[in-house]
Amino acid sequence: MVFPGSRYSLARTFTVKRPDGSTVTILKAPLPGPAQVRGYYRRDSGHRLDVIAGFFLKDATTFWRLCDANNQVVPDALAAQPLVGIPNNPP
Numbered sequence: 001m002v003f004p005g006s007r008y009s010l011a012r013t014f015t016v017k018r019p020d021g022s023t024v025t026i027l028k029a030p031l032p033g034p035a036q037v038r039g040y041y042r043r044d045s046g047h048r049l050d051v052i053a054g055f056f057l058k059d060a061t062t063f064w065r066l067c068d069a070n071n072q073v074v075p076d077a078l079a080a081q082p083l084v085g086i087p088n089n090p091p
Helices: 049-057 060-069 075-079
Strands: 013-017 023-027 037-042 083-087
Touching: 049 060, 049 075, 049 083, 060 075, 060 083
Parallel strands: none
Antiparallel strands: 013 023, 037 083
């Protein structure tokens, strides 16, 4: 189930046939595009991405937008960086 506002809400779906003959529906993973940031925030240890998203984007559940703006597919990759680009505008 994909929730409204999720990074997957506009993703295309595909039906795939598994080796046992059953079918499953999958989502095409959205890959980040070129970074469009309004500025950078210097992370200190303990500053989680959801807290940063809550402060700058006014919604902690949109931490994935930080990943997209920084051309990272998974949050752990961004969490290891000292500077976090803040997205330019809402989705």
